[in-house]
Amino acid sequence: MKVLKFGGTSVANAENISKVIVILVQESKKQNVAVVVSALGGVTDALIKTGELATEKDVSYITVFENIRERHLETIQSLMSKAQSNAVIKTVEAKLEELKNLLHGIYLINEFSDKTRDKVLSFGELLSSYIISKALKLKIEKSSLKDSRELIVTDNLHSQANVNTNETNIRISSFFKSNKDKVVVLPGFVSRSEEGETTTLGRGGSDYTAALIASSLKVSDLEIWTDVSGMFTANPKLVKQAFPIEEISYQEAMELSHFGAKVLYPPTVQPALQKNIPIYIKNTFQPEAKGTLISKKAASKNGPVRGISHVENIALVTLEGNGMVGVPGFSKRLFSTLSTAQINVVLITQASSEHSICVGVYSEDAKLAKRILDNEFAYEISLKKIKPLLVEDNLAIIAVVGDNMKNHQGISGRMFRSLGQNNVNVRAIAQGASERNISAVIAHKDIKKALVSLHNRFFEKQVKILNLFLVGVGNVGSILLDQILQQQEYLNENLLLNIKVVGVSNSKKMVFDEEGINLRHWKDLIKKGQPRTNQTFFNAVKEFNLSNSIFIDVTANEDVAKTYASYLKESISVIACNKIACSSTYKSYRELKDLSRKYGASFLFETNVGAGLPVIYTLNNLINSGDKITSIQAVLSGSLNFIFNNFNENNSFHGVVKQAQKEGYTEPDPRIDLSGVDVARKILILAREAGYRMDLKDIKNESFLPKGSLEAKTTDEFYKTLKANDSHFETIYAEANEKDCQLKYVAEFNEGKAAVGLKAVDKNHPFYNLEGKDNIVLFYSERYAQQPLIIKGAGAGAEVTASGLFADIITLGRN
Template identity: 65%
Template sequence: MKVLKFGGSSVASSENINKVINIVKESSYKNNIAVVVSALGGITDLLLEAGKLACNGDENYIKSLKTIEDRHLQVVRELIPVNNQSGVLGQIKKMLNKLENTLEGVFLINELSNKTSDKIVSFGELFSSYIIAEAMKNNSLDAELKNSQELIVTNENFSNAAVLFEKTSKNIADFFKQNSHKIVVLPGFVAKTENGEVSTLGRGGSDYTAAIIAAATNASILEIWTDVSGMYTANPNFVSEAFPIKNISYQEAMELSHFGAKVLYPPTIQPVLKKEIPICIKNTFDAKAEGTLITKVSSNTNPIKGISHIENMALITLEGSGMIGIPGISKRLFEALSLEKISVSLITQASSEHSICFAISNNDAEKAKTAIDTEFSYEIEQHKIEPLIVEKNNAIIALVGDNMKSHQGISGKMFSTLGKNNVNIRAIAQGASEKNISAVIAHKDIKKALNTLHSEFFENQTKQLNLFVVGVGNVGGKLLDQIKQQQTYLLKNLRLQVRVIALTNSKKMVFNEDGIDLDNWKPQLEKGEKLNMDLFHEKVTDLNYRNSIFVDNTANENVSKLYADYLKESVAVVTCNKIACSSNYTNYLNLKQLAREYNAPFLFETNVGAGLPIIDTLKNLIASGDKVSKIQAVLSGSLNFVFNNFNEENSFYNVVEQAGIQGYTEPDPRIDLSGVDVMRKILILARESGTRLELDDIKNDSFLPKASLDAVTVPEFLETLKTETAHFNNIYQKAAANNCRLKFVAEFDNGTAKVGLKEIASDHPFYNLDGSDNIVLFFTERYPVQPLIIKGAGAGADVTASGLFADIIRIGNN
């Protein structure tokens, strides 16, 4: 015989019930079938609500009752042919009258005991089992209804009654021996006491009912039909990459179900475990899916079978010097909790016996504090024990697997993986059997923790990077093009999955939690909401994705001021915006410190030399013990482009205009032509060399005339480039007469820095620097005479974007 149990989602509507009937029909060809059903989806909650409203004297319980009535009558009319409906509708209405009378009694006396509550909620399964049995008969199935209350006997612990197995097993065995029908439909969850009072087996008790029947009849298999295709490696609502576990042991299934895997009610396994009856978790809505088979021994080779969690937990700590070496403290503590019927999910104790830490439901926290503070009131008054510490809004996350004990390093791998993603661990518990490794974390970190661990233990080490991109102009647009072009390559060769979660321009922002389609990001952004950088930060923080990267493609000072906020949330920052690293030295150091403290990379390679590896090379020199004595550099691709193209035939104004069109200068060309941009770059290199320097410490020998320096607006400034033509021509002619070329040079020498336009002779490395190229000469202890030279394209949207992209990939490979 087979036992099939169908949950509330499987019988939530007539359409779903027809799926159930087809599954039962298919199974009954070769087997006798016991079909255990839950209440229609949502009905148990409605019944509880009706009881609570009636108890509170609220006449709205009648509306809840009407909703319950309408749901069931509608299902009958949709399932049963019109000619056969009257008898079924009549029976349902008789049952509804009994329910109404019970609720009316609660309303009149304003009292709702557990005993009466059991009677009310039992109607859900009684309704559904009757309707489903009648529907099967009308589909020509040899089906019969049997009320589980006539078979399952419990004690009088109403709302969560304990089964009296000896009597129950005999009742079930005797009934099925005499049964002549191919299919027997039974309500789950419900039972009766020895005195005939209605009792229930607790929420999820329909699974338990099915297991009790399977054990008593020595069934060949127990099938739990639900709305997912088995027990998953993690909750698929949190982890998109989670997948069904093909085979799992009873012990592993119990651990997972205890720690939040809701497809299986934890007590379900106990009745079938002794008789080694396999359990199969199947999907009503995908009947051909393999599902999960639960047996005595798992055949899966992975020592980790699943990652599970419990939400909304409170971490409770009892501590004090008066606990050390005193027998009976633990007994008194947990006895106080037991008397309040508070379930403890995790316990850990310091070896010094100075503290005991445990986790319970948030809902029980205040009750626990009152009970324990009362129990230890004398010790608290004597300052031997501190008042109970209660910390809410936590969660428990657990790795589960029978074979973890035979694999070294799993605990270390788990905790290091969480640590790298800045998931703080508050408490740890691991039994000697090593079937479960549990940790308490902040509730807000659940999704990040689950995805991080799932990636580490179950996925092909593909690392997902989640980008939040600010600025989609020249550089930002090129970056998105490069990411789109390289997505397949990165996934295949570097095992990096790069997703752009959010985009902004100067007016709009758009978020897509599953990743923005880079084929049509522009229309998506146009339809986005109004840009609000505070709200943008709030959304990034709320999503709390692992490997989050804030990418700043702007030259905006206000955006640069947000870096610290992101780093504190363990969000990496990649930027081509030079303002932060060239701001006051204290802020620069603070950002570097935050990056270390929160394990959030802060990368700004493109601050100097666009895509050239200038900063990275400098960092490697310093890290390897070398010391920089002098730096000489042409660091402005914009200015190099300008002075390489400026001559007697091409006016200074025309060259600057051309540089702007080609994207070599900032929108405000004064930033480039004034030398401020180069000052920022040499400042960053000096700081990365280990020198404390401020922007005001750098000498700037400007080549601009006073009229240009005094210009208030960009148009006014550009106009001076025309009116001061003689000034610029004179600079050019003087250099040409000396057979020199003009280069805007940055120098750092023994702690001091300066920038300015210089005439470069033909024998100097800078002389043949063409186009918009940059060049840097590092003179160090290892390179005292012949400097280390880095040379190449130092401006332009493409190379800047590629530098940003390289920093993003660097984070992914870390």
Template identity: 60%
Template sequence: MKVLKFGGTSVGSVENIKKVIAILQQQSETSKIAVVVSAVGGITDKLIEAGELACNKNPDYVVKYNKIWSIHNEIIEELFKNIEDDETVLELQTELVENIGTKLNELRSLLNGIYLINELSPKTKDKLLSYGEYCSSTIISYILKALRIDAALKNTQELIITDSVFNNARVIFEQTNKNIKSYFKNQKQTITLLPGFVSKSTNGETTTLGRGGSDYTASIIAAAINAKEVQIWTDVSGMFTTNPKLVKQASPISELSYQEAIELSHFGAKVLYPPTVMPVLRKNIPIVIKNTMKPEAIGTKITSTKKSNGISPVTGISNIDGIALLTLQGNGMVGIPGFSKRLFETLAQEKINIILITQASSEHSICFGISESDAIRAKEAIDTVFEFEIALQRLEPILSETDLSIIAVVGDNMKSHQGISGKMFSTLGKNNVNIRAIAQGASERNISAVIHKNDVKKALNSLHEQFFEIKTKQLNLFITGVGNVGERLIQQINQQNAYLKKNFKINLRVVGLSNSRKMVVDEDGIDLKNWKSHLNNGETASLNEFFNHAKNLNLRNSVFIDITANTEVAYIYPKYLKESISVVACNKIACSGDIHYYNQLKELSRRYNASFLFETNVGAGLPIIDTLNHLVTSGDEINSIQAVLSGSLNFIFNNFNNNTSFFEIVKQAQAEGYTEPDPRIDLSGIDVARKILILARESGYQMELDDIESNYFLTEEAMKSNTVEAFFETLKQDEGYYQKLYEDAKSKEYQLKFVAEFANGKANVGLRQIPEGHPFYNLEGKDNIVMFYTKRYPEQPLIVKGAGAGADVTASGLFADIIRIANN
């Protein structure tokens, strides 16, 4: 014989009830079955609401009651609609309507009584809630009879006997088991319908087994009759590796041990009511969790032993919300016995359940987690019990923290694997998830941590990625500045994403996009094929609101990417880093601004374990900063740096001659995207000065931009121009001056290059005449070149050379920084 339990969602609609009936027909073909049903989905909540309204003298309880009445009657009407009418069916329908009507009239009288006496006691609440299960089981039993299916209805209150602790009664198993065995011994029908959740005290009063008690009912019956298995039919395909509502990659667990099921259900896996396991565990009866909407799905099987999944020693990750953490501490506790006894006795007397306990070996403090709803009552009771010690300052008043959650990593095989807790806590730390308390049993089957409730989603996703996704790492990108370079970066991400997933287990998702006018954020990732339309239809852009979106989403492995030249954007980096959101900057302002700000960003990056990368600040996509960092971290010392660092200036001077005007070449460089939109930034030399300053700082020198000696080649009128248009006019007017620069170099067979130099703690930039044979002489097009003279490369420098300007190579440099973060 099997015992099947169907939850509220499974009997929550006519369509679902039909699916339940199909399952019962199929399973009853091979054996007898006992079927435990919950109240129709949502009815239990409506009963509670109606009772509370009546208790509060709110006449709207009648509205709730009417809704309960109409839901049941509509279900009856719809179910009988599709059954071929005959005299028996009509009689059954009439009888059912009268039966349910009588029960609901009793319910109405009970609510009226609650309204009149203005009280809803635990005893009355149990009686109130019992109507939900009674109605659903009665309806299904009559439908089965109308379909000529051999079925009987048995009131569970005649079988399960409990004490008189209302709302969560304790089963008296000796009498209960005797009742169940006696009934089923003589039961002839193929299907027996039983209301779940409800029971009766030894005094004959209605009691309940707690919310979720229908699972427990099924388990109690199965254990009593030595059933072949218990099937828990619900709206999900088994227990999942973690909460699928918070982690999209969560997957069903095919097998669990009883102990794992207990741990997961205790720590928030709501598919299974925690006490359910105990009765069947003793008899070694399997529990199978199935999906009513997808009966073909394998589901989860819970037994005494299970096979390893071969992927991870961790079986599942669960969470409990609404936790308060209370701490009793003080020097007066050290070495004094009895404090724990008094503390826990106090909580027991208040009927407060302890979810988690941890105590420091110094005995200076005891920390425990309870339901947030019990926090105030617990604090008042404990402070009262320890009033004397608190008055003498031997103890501090109990400290209570709320808005917390517990996450738990569970698995039978964790004990035989080293480093599980290390992986768990390092993963949380990398994602800036602060741990308030930790608990781990000697069995090592469960490692629990208390965290802030806002970090739960990020924590579950991070841990699931670590333990279940075969090292696939997801990065969530927030990009501001989607002009020429930004557009190319998005194209590259869209183009390479499948390749990265397949070959490097990296999943890049663009979650936020912003330009100076509009911004769009989508937690599920923006469709990169239509990102422009999404952005155009987005909300008004705001730097602070864009940051707030990134902060509030609190996604794991988040990265902010700045592809602007905006000062305001550059000074928002600390906000991101403090939230452990990495920063990738194309913008040079932050790293070449005030030295204290540069150092602050470096420190924040270290403190909050968030990368701060800016490879494209120097040389676009060339690995110049990366190469320099490798030299320094490996112990090499920088003697000097010589470089051509402006792809735009190199392009200009490689193409400028006596057959073209300087104005025309600068215009061409601007049109082809080699210069900034404002070419004065490039031609003034300030951009190159910023770059050599960044290289000097990365070499370990504390320098400011004012320390860079600049030998500008522009005319005084060009330097003073207030607008781009005015600047271009000066280039036309001063063409003779620029031609003279060219002719002077040509006469010596030299090339004009704008060069940056750093040596002995000093740096300068300026236009130089480069002789033939020098490494800079044949530098083509928009190329950059950097020569590092170091302790290891004193005579023949380490040279990095290649394209140093252009949207594609700059975007590829940003892309490389993103991949560095993914590989970190």
């Protein structure tokens, strides 16, 4: 014989009930079946609402009742023909009239006691089981209905009755021994006291009903049919990579159920465990799916951790004070007081110093817990032996569960390292001696981030997900998105990096997709995006609260640069192409570096100097390994190098500058490049990264531009001044050419001083043969005192700048 239980979603309507009947027809061909059913999905909550409204003298309880009535009648009419349904409707109407009279009595006397509540709630299962049994009778002649209240005997503790196991076993065994039907339908959840009053078995009581019957009859297996294909490694609504657990032990199932896995009610396991009856969790809507087998000893295919679960709406209540140390009785008084008030303690942790005891309770009980505990310990609080009760709300508990965790070293370490790396703060920790469950209290807002990171750590190929939020989709930004699209599959396969672009923004619009923006169509998507400001973009990134979030600035905008601190404070890493932040005041630069360390968020800006060249990376390696920079010589402007490599007697200076702008080697406003400010910022950043405290005003800027060009107010006016001063530039070129020298715009740092300016370098200088848009950097240090460490290569252009940003993304992902 087999026992099957179908939950509320499985019998929510006529369509679902029809699926249940198909399953029962198939099962009845193999063996006899006892089937336990819940109330129609949502009806139990509606019944509670009717009672509460009636108690409050709110006549709208009648509207809720009528909705319940209509739903049951519609279900009947959809399951059977009019001729078949007449008698069924008549009986159901009689039961509903009884319920209506009961609710009217509650309305009159303003009382909704636990005893009355049990009577009201019992109608849900009694109605559904009657309707289902009549529909089933049309398909299976040898089927019948049995009222579970005649089989399950309890005490008088209404709403959470305790079962008289011996009497219940006798009644169940006796009934099924004499019953000859192939299928027996029974209402779940309901029972009867020894005095004959209707009682209920508490939350998830239908599961318990099925387990009691299975245990009494020692059946081959118990099947719990629900709307998911088994117990999952994590909540699939929050963790899309979660998958059904094929096999799990009784103890593991109970742990996961206690911590929020809603497909199974924890006490259900006990009767089945005692008789070693396998439990299957099956999907009514995918009956062919394998589901989950719960048994005494389950095979493990996915390592020591079997599942990750969580409980929401938790508050921490902390009793703390020096007066507790060495004084017995505090724990007893704490738990006794909470127990008397029927407040359930979900988690307990105590410092070995006995200085504090911390318990987790449901948020709805937090205010009451504080009030009664402050009252209980009022005397000690008045003497300042202990502090007033501290309550922290908006928390949740996450639990990592697995029988075999105790046999594997480092599970706790891996768990908390994963949480730490994703900036999930742990408020409290609890771990039993069996090591079957490691629990941690975290902020409610971090639930999804925590579950995803832990699931990735324990169940998935160790692919690290990077969630990118990019501002600036001009030339460089567009190319970066193309590069990411091209390399996504390669990085996933070879570097175990899953790069998702979650947010993209230009100066006016922004678009987001938590699953990752389709990079083939981002241009079309952003046109339809929502209005964007720096604040609204930041708010959206913060609201997503995704693990490994990275903000990428591909602009030259000062206002965008001012937002970096906000991101870092939220533990969101920053990658910047924009040089403004790192070349602003030393105080601001230092603050960003400090925030990066404090909040565990990376701040990378390799492309600030040398575009895609590893200039800052190399410099940092020298410093981190204990070397000291003494001098830097560099050509740091690919734009200026391109200009002076192409400027000669055949090409006018202003013509070459226009060519450089057209080909994307200069900023849209070429004055930024030619004024030397951009190069000054770059040498400043290198000096700071080398450990020197400097500001932009400390950089000597020896401009080669005429005064009129420096004072030009617009780009057009600037070009006019260049053309008007052709002779000035021709003289500069002629003087260098006469000496057989090349013109290079050079940045120098030496002994704490820095300068930038145009220089004529001879054939013996490393800069002489620097071609095109190339950059070159010479690092002199205590280790490289005679011969410098040289970095040379393309230092301008959208492609190499984008690749430099991409390199920072990969570097961050591999850290």
